[in-house]
Amino acid sequence: MVAPDRLSMAFAALADPTRRDIVTRLRTKSLTVGDLSEHYPMSRPAVSQHLNVLEKAGLVVRDRRGQWSDCSLATATLDEAAAWIEQQRADWTERFDLLDEHLRNRRTREADYQERGDHP
Amino acid sequence: MVAPDRLSMAFAALADPTRRDIVTRLRTKSLTVGDLSEHYPMSRPAVSQHLNVLEKAGLVVRDRRGQWSDCSLATATLDEAAAWIEQQRADWTERFDLLDEHLRNRRTREADYQERGDHP
DNA sequence: CACTTACGTAAGAAGGTGCTTACATGGTGG
DNA sequence: CCACCATGTAAGCACCTTCTTACGTAAGTG
Numbered sequence A, B: 001m002v003a004p005d006r007l008s009m010a011f012a013a014l015a016d017p018t019r020r021d022i023v024t025r026l027r028t029k030s031l032t033v034g035d036l037s038e039h040y041p042m043s044r045p046a047v048s049q050h051l052n053v054l055e056k057a058g059l060v061v062r063d064r065r066g067q068w069s070d071c072s073l074a075t076a077t078l079d080e081a082a083a084w085i086e087q088q089r090a091d092w093t094e095r096f097d098l099l100d101e102h103l104r105n106r107r108t109r110e111a112d113y114q115e116r117g118d119h120p
Numbered sequence C: 001c002a003c004t005t006a007c008g009t010a011a012g013a014a015g016g017t018g019c020t021t022a023c024a025t026g027g028t029g030g
Numbered sequence D: 001c002c003a004c005c006a007t008g009t010a011a012g013c014a015c016c017t018t019c020t021t022a023c024g025t026a027a028g029t030g
Helices: A006-014 A017-026 A033-037 A044-056 A075-095 A099-116 B006-014 B017-026 B033-037 B044-056 B075-095 B098-107 B109-116
Strands: A060-065 A068-073 B060-065 B068-073
Touching (some): A006 A017, A006 A075, A006 B006, A017 A044, A017 A060, A017 A068, A017 B006, A017 B075, A033 A044, A033 A068, A075 B017, B006 B017, B006 B044, B006 B075, B017 B044, B017 B060, B033 B044, B044 B060
Antiparallel strands (some): A060 A068, B060 B068
């Protein structure tokens, strides 16, 4: 029973849609466990357990204030995960003369994002 | 039994150190299953199964050429995962002046505490 | 043609994950 | 002080993961 590394725990945490949704909710403001659990079709203990996973992964910090638990985002691990992915992409794009195609793909994606207005 | 979404599958695939190592090896050149499996302390079928996971997640493409299976990286899904993380980070940093808010939270802890009291 | 090589799949064991309900803890408020 | 509230932990269940060995298949090799 070996403790998994930080990056594995982070990606494993993000592999669950409920946990990703928790992260998206916390990206704008910190919330209590009760606030969060109202949005999910599961019991409050289940949400608390999801928060345990996020906390152990270093993605969320819980600050107990009296009766309530204030959950907020911790971006350092998120940065680490993003950095790992960026590293792979960097070496990939360096590798080929297919730079043209890649840029074309990327531009299309960015156009999609603009269209959908994903940014609030 | 619902098929999990693309992003969940991608993050789940990246949650395993062996699979992340496979990705890093493929980022510079495509390799056969045999080439890859030499680097891991597990059987070849195990590596093949890891490749199944990566393939279903859209992170790897296997191109069977005669007797050999050429494994190469597919960056579109990797881009998607990076984009999701970037989105969260963007909103987080946009949200406020980081230090300012943090200090304000700490200093007005008791005031916040009272405010929250009348919210069920 | 046999014979080996590269690969994939099947079945099963061992352990992990994600939920549930029940319960314990401790702050809050009449 | 006593009831209530938000929360976390425990135990148990169903399912999923990750490995193993055994086997199947098609392509290369003598």
